[in-house]
Amino acid sequence: MTPDPLALFIKAMGVLFKAKNSPAIDPSALISESAQIAPTVSIGPNAVIEAGVKIDEGCSIGAHCFIGENTHIDKGTVVQNNVSIGGVGLGFHFEEDGSRLFFPHLGAVRIGAFAVIGSGSVIVRGQLSDTTIGAGSRLGNLVNVGHNVQIGNNCAISSGTTFAGGARIGDDCQFGIGVCVNAKITIASQCKIGMGTVVTKSLPQAMSVFGNPAKPLPTMGNF
Numbered sequence: 001m002t003p004d005p006l007a008l009f010i011k012a013m014g015v016l017f018k019a020k021n022s023p024a025i026d027p028s029a030l031i032s033e034s035a036q037i038a039p040t041v042s043i044g045p046n047a048v049i050e051a052g053v054k055i056d057e058g059c060s061i062g063a064h065c066f067i068g069e070n071t072h073i074d075k076g077t078v079v080q081n082n083v084s085i086g087g088v089g090l091g092f093h094f095e096e097d098g099s100r101l102f103f104p105h106l107g108a109v110r111i112g113a114f115a116v117i118g119s120g121s122v123i124v125r126g127q128l129s130d131t132t133i134g135a136g137s138r139l140g141n142l143v144n145v146g147h148n149v150q151i152g153n154n155c156a157i158s159s160g161t162t163f164a165g166g167a168r169i170g171d172d173c174q175f176g177i178g179v180c181v182n183a184k185i186t187i188a189s190q191c192k193i194g195m196g197t198v199v200t201k202s203l204p205q206a207m208s209v210f211g212n213p214a215k216p217l218p219t220m221g222n223f
Helices: 005-016
Strands: 083-087 092-094 100-102 107-111 122-124 131-133 208-210
Touching: 100 107, 107 122, 122 131
Parallel strands: 083 122, 107 131
Antiparallel strands: 092 100
16 A cells, blocks of 8 residues: 555556657757757757857757857756747836947856646846755746845745746746746745636745735645
């Protein structure tokens, strides 16, 4: 007997149906000569890897991905198809005459070990510091991470979630589908954010919230 039969079943499927493909770089991928790519990395068709990128062992980069300059992806991370990492964001400053002055993005992106970045997601490079995704964190499809966002370790972020620039997320947080997180706020570790929630203010540790604007919902379970 096992207290968690579903977990045992998932582990068994992982052993029985584990992909046996050898790491390979598709010949159509465009890779800068200054990029550092470990021998065990797989890179799919039409991916673009810019100068100064470092991709560690065991990573998988899907088809049609863009990895911008100086991005570092730690070991074992999976980047699924059509992902953009390290491009520039929307940041600008209004001058006195009302014209928009684009803010240079001089930072980079740092992604920790064994993370997963879902298809169609966008992770913007930092402006004066780096945008970071912690080890073991998993982003669903079509997640948008703005400049200078910091996401902690082992977070689970469902599809369609958006993080505005400068938001800080602690470890072990869970986000439902379509969450919106305001700029420059802090969501402490172990928070649970229900689907469609709009988080406008910082949250303390282990808070569960739902709604627009976000309100406490202590009975919320795991996603």
